[in-house]
Amino acid sequence: MTHVLILGAAGMIGARLAMRIAENGTIGGQPVDRLTLADVVEPEAPAIAAAPAALPIETFAADISDPETAERLVCLKPDIIVHLAAIVSGEAEEDFDKGYRVNLEGTLRLLEALRAARHVPRLVFASSIAVYGAPYPERITDEHHLTPLTSYGTQKAICELLIADYSRKGYVDAVGLRLPTIVVRPGKPNKAASGFFSSIIREPLNGEVATLPVPTTVRHWMASPRAAVSFLERAATMDTQPLEGRRNLTMPGISVTVQEQIDTLRELAGQQRVKLIRYQPDERITAIVAGWPRDFNTFRARSLGFAPDRSFTDIVRTYATEEGIRL
Amino acid sequence: MTHVLILGAAGMIGARLAMRIAENGTIGGQPVDRLTLADVVEPEAPAIAAAPAALPIETFAADISDPETAERLVCLKPDIIVHLAAIVSGEAEEDFDKGYRVNLEGTLRLLEALRAARHVPRLVFASSIAVYGAPYPERITDEHHLTPLTSYGTQKAICELLIADYSRKGYVDAVGLRLPTIVVRPGKPNKAASGFFSSIIREPLNGEVATLPVPTTVRHWMASPRAAVSFLERAATMDTQPLEGRRNLTMPGISVTVQEQIDTLRELAGQQRVKLIRYQPDERITAIVAGWPRDFNTFRARSLGFAPDRSFTDIVRTYATEEGIRL
Numbered sequence: 273m274t275h276v277l278i279l280g281a282a283g284m285i286g287a288r289l290a291m292r293i294a295e296n297g298t299i300g301g302q303p304v305d306r307l308t309l310a311d312v313v314e315p316e317a318p319a320i321a322a323a324p325a326a327l328p329i330e331t332f333a334a335d336i337s338d339p340e341t342a343e344r345l346v347c348l349k350p351d352i353i354v355h356l357a358a359i360v361s362g363e364a365e366e367d368f369d370k371g372y373r374v375n376l377e378g379t380l381r382l383l384e385a386l387r388a389a390r391h392v393p394r395l396v397f398a399s400s401i402a403v404y405g406a407p408y409p410e411r412i413t414d415e416h417h418l419t420p421l422t423s424y425g426t427q428k429a430i431c432e433l434l435i436a437d438y439s440r441k442g443y444v445d446a447v448g449l450r451l452p453t454i455v456v457r458p459g460k461p462n463k464a465a466s467g468f469f470s471s472i473i474r475e476p477l478n479g480e481v482a483t484l485p486v487p488t489t490v491r492h493w494m495a496s497p498r499a500a501v502s503f504l505e506r507a508a509t510m511d512t513q514p515l516e517g518r519r520n521l522t523m524p525g526i527s528v529t530v531q532e533q534i535d536t537l538r539e540l541a542g543q544q545r546v547k548l549i550r551y552q553p554d555e556r557i558t559a560i561v562a563g564w565p566r567d568f569n570t571f572r573a574r575s576l577g578f579a580p581d582r583s584f585t586d587i588v589r590t591y592a593t594e595e596g597i598r599l
Numbered sequence: 600m601t602h603v604l605i606l607g608a609a610g611m612i613g614a615r616l617a618m619r620i621a622e623n624g625t626i627g628g629q630p631v632d633r634l635t636l637a638d639v640v641e642p643e644a645p646a647i648a649a650a651p652a653a654l655p656i657e658t659f660a661a662d663i664s665d666p667e668t669a670e671r672l673v674c675l676k677p678d679i680i681v682h683l684a685a686i687v688s689g690e691a692e693e694d695f696d697k698g699y700r701v702n703l704e705g706t707l708r709l710l711e712a713l714r715a716a717r718h719v720p721r722l723v724f725a726s727s728i729a730v731y732g733a734p735y736p737e738r739i740t741d742e743h744h745l746t747p748l749t750s751y752g753t754q755k756a757i758c759e760l761l762i763a764d765y766s767r768k769g770y771v772d773a774v775g776l777r778l779p780t781i782v783v784r785p786g787k788p789n790k791a792a793s794g795f796f797s798s799i800i801r802e803p804l805n806g807e808v809a810t811l812p813v814p815t816t817v818r819h820w821m822a823s824p825r826a827a828v829s830f831l832e833r834a835a836t837m838d839t840q841p842l843e844g845r846r847n848l849t850m851p852g853i854s855v856t857v858q859e860q861i862d863t864l865r866e867l868a869g870q871q872r873v874k875l876i877r878y879q880p881d882e883r884i885t886a887i888v889a890g891w892p893r894d895f896n897t898f899r900a901r902s903l904g905f906a907p908d909r910s911f912t913d914i915v916r917t918y919a920t921e922e923g924i925r926l
Contacts (some may be wrong), residue, residue: 368768387695405844415743416742417743417744417745418744419844419845420760420763420764421767421844423764423768426760426761426763426764429760430761433747433753433756434757436747437747437750440748441750517748518746
């Protein structure tokens with residue numbers, strides 16, 4: 273049986289993974305008999321109508337940048353650690369100290385605590401396509417160098433190197449996943465530069481106005497929250513032997529233009545909804561987005577069983593179903 | 600005028616750079632008015648017959664893994680820091696703690712001390728081709744991903760990411776150089792797995808027997824000590840603007856097979872010398888060497904003014920001249 277620890281369990285993806293484990297009593301098909309949820313603020317336990325089994329769920333507040341936290345977590349002897357805890361890109365760029373303290377030192381402390389305790393769990397590390405920096409080839413492969421253009425991307429790239437070396441030495445059994453931009457994010461618009469990719473679908477479906485700050489020719493790499501959770505489950509339970517020491521994988525997203533997003537919205541919800549998207553060019557955001565990856569060759573991840581969303585239409589349909597919106 | 604600090608000044612390359620600066624009173628053509636040499640053991644000041652100018656040289660013992668060392672060094676306000684201090688590959692692999700403490704934490708402390716002091720020198724960081732790991736393309740470009748197969752390579756790759764991010768933020772003005780294997784190293788044979796590349800030239804030239812542990816078809820990437828010092832000088836004084844944020848460069852070596860090394864020895868010193876090379880296959884060393892890079896495309900470094908050795912013949916001739924050996 274398996275004890276799963278989720279770090280960053282209060283975030284959108286962490287909460288969805290927790291919910292899925294609680295509902296199914298499994299992760300990636302593997303039975304789970306204990307679930308521990310940690311985040312800077314104590315996460316809520318998933319509210320499930322009918323749990324299939326009596327799965328004990330513990331929640332607690334834990335700051336991974338606190339020197340004692342890692343040891344405390346490792347004492348729980350989790351078999352699987354899903355490590356989603358991070359300061360996001362914008363904040364890591366504004367607060368250099370905090371970004372390095374949480375995103376680099378926090379992960380390093382966790383690895384060191386595992387090594388000291390000689391406890392070797394599966395570690396699923398959430399990396400990001402922010403490890404890449406322009407200029408790019410048309411389609412980025414797993415063999416392309418990492419030249420992050422932000423401190424956040426730098427911290428993620430460093431952690432990728434660390435989990436590979438600690439795994440090589442047998443101190444942990446880690447898999448790093450470079451997650452695509454998650455679309456459609458539920459909830460309120462946020463200030464992330466990538467927010468509009470979700471906003472231009474979410475707001476119109478709710479009958480609200482959305483702002484599009486970039487031209488419709490912009491192409492980007494996306495995955496649904498459902499796909500992201502499936503990637504984490506797969507990484508948590510896969511055989512790591514076929515990785516041959518290359519522990520970090522770019523996850524399969526789909527490469528979609530803003531125009532294709534809008535066309536999908538029109539197809540599924542009609543031109544009236546599309547009219548709620550207002551094009552308000554924003555040079556700052558356009559410049560940031562120009563530095564982002566557009567497309568990847570993820571043959572490697574696919575051959576290891578990571579499956580992308582079928583289409584952007586599928587992503588929007590799933591979002592609508594989950595949010596109880598009729599199309 | 601310029602104050603140069605060399606960290607790791609007791610090593611072979613550090614000592615040669617110090618000697619060159621002391622002899623010329625310049626680094627990369629730029630006048631130097633103060634030279635500070637530091638290493639774990641206090642380095643000797645270069646013994647120069649006739650110094651061209653009264654260049655003050657200070658030497659001291661400094662362990663960069665000691666928490667106070669970085670601050671102490673930064674207080675000296677060097678304009679150029681040449682950072683060669685490191686635990687070598689074999690030791691970093693055996694002593695995991697020490698490798699990370701010196702090679703990662705030591706560099707991080709130095710960067711943090713510079714940031715805290717708001718002092719922004721040129722930093723020349725000695726990286727290594729050990730940041731790469733097999734399998735490789737036939738010729739590795741600067742766009743190839745870093746997948747080190749050792750803790751040493753991991754530590755160097757992490758420092759490359761750090762110096763790029765700290766430079767982007769304006770905390771330092773760094774250049775990282777991936778140095779080729781240095782051949783011909785003077786002195787006694789050492790236990791480094793790469794030692795034979797020097798040994799099969801050096802020992803026969805001294806009339807001694809050398810052991811060749813790998814087949815003569817093995818191809819590797821080499822540079823002379825003289826070329827390595829010229830790379831450091833160039834990096835210490837170059838305009839970093841054309842790097843466009845990509846602060847780490849693979850240095851131009853020459854790609855030479857062991858057979859070509861032996862042919863060169865025969866050509867310059869005769870078949871009698873070649874007969875001193877004894878082929879004693881060593882499976883362990885053969886396996887290690889199979890994971891090493893063979894050839895690089897270093898267009899980028901060359902276009903930035905880094906010049907490789909002209910030929911392996913030239914490398915051997917220079918070695919012989921420097922050591923007072925008649926060919």
